Amino acid sequence: MNDRTLRFKVYRRDPGARETEGRFQEYTVPWWEGIKLLDGLRYIQEEVDYSLAVRWSCRIEDCRTCQMRVNGKVVLSCQVPLEDNMVVEPVPRYRLIRDLVVEFGEKMESSEYAKNEFEI
């Protein structure tokens, strides 16, 4: 066992409960070899705070539903190594459902995305 931990900040807001302002909540999670941002968020949801809203599906860089904004940059949370002092927010452009979860809807399959993934 190691006692190394990681601290980072997560955006929280519940529009369903009429919260108009978001806030950042700080969490501490244990470090392990290869830990990714999504692992840290899932650790929080399962062990620390069941109410955290976070979305993912495949865990292997295929579905892109785990997109988030870290320190201002859009990333796939299942692939980004978790680091101290990260600031984690939902992706912009989409309607916020809660915390880090947005509604992708029609926009998810934007032609831009399909192009960059498939066209030669």
Add this chain to the structure above:
Amino acid sequence: MSSKTLHIVEADVIVVGSGGAGSEAAIHAKQNGAKVLILDRGTFGRSGATITAGHTCTAAVGDDDTPELHFRDTVIGGYCIADQRLVELYAREAPECLYELDGWGDGKTLRKNENGKFDLVWPPGGHSRKRSVHYGFLTGPRILWALRREIDRKRVPWMENILVTSLLVEGGRVAGVTGLDWKTGKFIVFKSKAVILAAGGFAGLWPSRLNTTAVECAGDVHGMAFEAGAEMVDMEFVQFIPAQVDPRITHINVTLTNFPAWRPNIREHGKFLNAEGMEFMGKYDDARRWNTTRDILALAIYNEVTAGRGSPHGGCYIDLTSVPKDVIDYEFNKFQGGKSIPKSYLRRCESVGFDLSREPMETGVKAHFTGGGLRTSVDMMSTIEGLYAAGETQGGVHGANRLGGNALTHVLTLGRVAGREAAAFASKTSHVSFPKKKVDAEHRRIVRWMENKNKTGESPVRIRQRMQEIMWQKVGILRNEKDLKAALDWFAEAKNERLQKARVGSSPRTFNLEWATAIILPHQLDTCMLVARAALERTESRGNHHRDDCQAIDNEHWLKNVYLWRTGTGSVSSRTEPVHVTTVDPKGVIDERPDITV
């Protein structure tokens, strides 16, 4: 709940799931005149296993191949207990289904050779012909892309973030489904004449770190169908697959064995090694080694690890370090599309600092694909009138072991049949009377978790975590009577006692993962029970089902399938029936092990 506040949506055909099976089914239902609606608990067209399917989709389109050969290989690969009527149907329809799919992507859905024909590669072990149609490393995403284009073109309506929570059945006929809209926290009733369950498999019943599938494949729909009275088949057959366990490599799950690793150069120079540096495949399938089937390879790795010859992260090693570098570059990069696909296997490895040509890859086993599911006839209707099953939710198609590449084919091809048949059924029937009582009861079951704020009580999340560990320890790759019985006791206690006393502490009504866990957990526990029960019934070892207390395959007594269903009193009943045979007599082929000649 008064009917005024009840939100009702009506369609002829409701399709649950937007993966390969659900998308095909919906397109074909619409094409055949039905008013159809797709529901998905995740992001539309981006959830489930189809998008993760890396490599291959099989069909008898090669010059030396026929549907009969594909059928035969599949039957033998499944240790002769697949339902031959279903295999025959899908092997026959597969080529046409893939040509149609290719057309939906303007002839560019799948890779072609210089003659404009499908570029064929060898599928993973057990196939006797070159019959994998592909799009490099992105076959699954590419197939979904083409399906999505057709869904948009045909204006097939869909709703995402809808967790389907129960099936409505009235007088033996399907009446629709209920769902929870995660975006709003609202309960919705979907009335329909037919329902197609295309909600994927149940590998998510095993712990996340030990399964390869998408999080939505949670196993709740199987328990839901069982509760509604549907008969289930082959629930004991869970495919555990060699999968990487190196914590650095989180961007690939299924390993090299899913890729063209059997090509001569790799076969010659590549090795499977245990932690002592010993090659071990000779012990398990000396003739085929690299080209063996997944069940054998998975058990071999598992045996080496449990015998104490495992790697630090609980696997063995696939060692390609002696394979010439240009071969590796071809197989895992250029073949997969080179520059046109930014994320080839090799590039993905490089991006995390892992060099295939210098380091052996740690490979363990994980729950991957589930062969069991709803029993259907050749029109994909289950034992409940109007309830159809398609894709991995359906059982009986692969028998005791699934050959690589056959899942996508099955899912797409039979999904199409389900769509056609459900539309035909809906055109001949009317809606059944609205099961108001059941809807009310389901609504209460769901909102109870948010209203009943006990001060104490365990979170359902804890119970689910424990359930997944039990599935690994007692209903995993190697089973026995004692473990299975202990697991069954645990599932019953968890459902009837622990879950009753549990508490959802978190209050948000939107995207509340704890609430969703509470809602689906009783169905998941039922599915766990079905797997353990079927595994207990089958007192032999065959394909993906291994028992250390009955190690041999027993062809005299077990060329049969196990069927399970719920009795009127709520308990589970079982029956075995001889396998459905059309043209391949199991007795004549049971010892064949198809191999390729390279």
